[in-house]
Amino acid sequence: MQALLSFEQAPPIAAPFRFFLTAPLFAILAGTLLLWSGPELLASRWTPSALALTHLITVGFMLQVMLGAMIQILPVVAGANMARPLLVSSLVHAAIVPGALLLTAGLLTSQPLVLRLAVLLLGIGIALFLGAAGHALVGVRSTNPTIQGLKLALIGLAVTAGLGMLLAVARDGSSGLPVLQLTAIHLGWGLVGWGGILLAAVALVVVPMFQITPPFPAWFAHGFSWSVLAVLSSWSIVVGAGWQRPSAVLAAAVVLTVAVFAALTLQVQRRSKRARFDASQYYWRLAMLCLLAACALWFAADSLPALAQRQEWPLLCGVLALLGGFMSVMVGMLYKIVPFLVWLHLQNLGDGRVAAPSMNKVIAARQIDRQLYAHVASLVLLLAAVIWPEWFTYPAGIALVLANVWLLYNLLTAVAFYRYQRLKMVAPTSAIPPPQGTC
């Protein structure tokens, strides 16, 4: 019955938008950190600044977009609406933004107090979100693989966040915890158990419907999230127990599931019936190619000891997966979600009397295309910076800042457009000067 009651309305526009607008700020900070730290940041994945950079992208950019998107899509795809979505969004956002900033500061300075504060705030924010989303999903039957994927992704988020908090507290080294193993498990659950399962659950709906493709094969749709969870859990237990050989086999199985998802998505997308690709579809394609490349690199390092000894390969894998894979797909989706929500809320405001301008007018296609080029440039330069840090770290930092200032500008354009149009609808007879820089 809860699903039925919650079917009725989309959450207020401010609920998801606060997350979407904050995300680029963290990526801008990530670029700034790269400029501030210089080439030493990329000496290894374990430098304090590399850890801080990683978390600016994951807890800063990615978590913001993922939580904002989940608040929006739960009612649509599962008929599960959160109670008081604006309040939940405000509280979660108010906790995780300073939480992510403190985490970055804590990783950079190794100050236990700062890390503990970060753990507290992120813990409160994520627990609140899990509680609200879990409550909305209670009683919703998993009638299709997407609903099932969304539920399992929440488990992935809980495990990732729990382990992350443990690792942050244990960073002073006094706990005696097996930090290396726990870090591997934290990373596996974050990238695959939370990020991968959520992305696949969304892809099952979004790719066929918006790109007009055939559906994903049934074996994949029904089997993916459970298989990932099962393999990931077994791998975690085996890693925790310190069994080398089975852990290597299971790790390969985890990476293989991601590769299968990326390859299948590319294959499904290739059969799109749309007349031409837009920036959003290019973003999807870029993301899947990067995920495949990250998986291929992982397998190469797994089988070539000479490569495995080098510091560069985990960094390359990280850049490909985070910036190339997850960030690309998220930015691509923001360019569909944000203009559509602007249109939808204006349309509801017009109540059939005043027609809202179509969504293509919200952010100019030219601006979206240019931001895509800037994003690709930042990705290529960051990959180059991993291999030749002295040459490319600063250009990569500048490109990352530029690409995300551009993203923020495009999103703010959408907000300005929304405000201007809303004003026009509320007071249609008064003369309102056109806004600056909306197209």
Add this chain to the structure above:
Amino acid sequence: MHAITDFMANDHRACDAMLVAVEHTVAKRNWELARSEFAHYRDGMLHHFAAEESVLFPLFEETTGMYQGPTQVMRGEHAQMRLLLTAAASALAEQDVDDYAGNAETLLIMMQQHNVKEENVLYPMCDQHLADHVKVLLPTLQTQIAGQVEVPT
């Protein structure tokens, strides 16, 4: 036990294919063909709405007693899509590619998020509550969708 979901979802896919056919003719600037493909698509959409609003939803409401629930939300979204269909038709009549593309993209996303709600929530509820009516219901829906019953535009 997915008879209604499968039947109605198939018609969603048929409408998707018709919208894409228009997109291809517009991309080639074949305006005459675009207008006839669009008319085909609009008829498909309006027949689908009519099948739901005059057959499926009333039966669901009568059987469950839920008159102000999801069917009401779906009716509201149908009204929004009818407005978009009109806007897209005017853009085609004026041979305005950008305006058509904008309205068609909005319509596509509106239509798809509407379809997701129906296919994931409302149709499974119909399958659950209207199992005894399926034998009569499906042919009636088929007649309506095939356009054998006049649809008010």
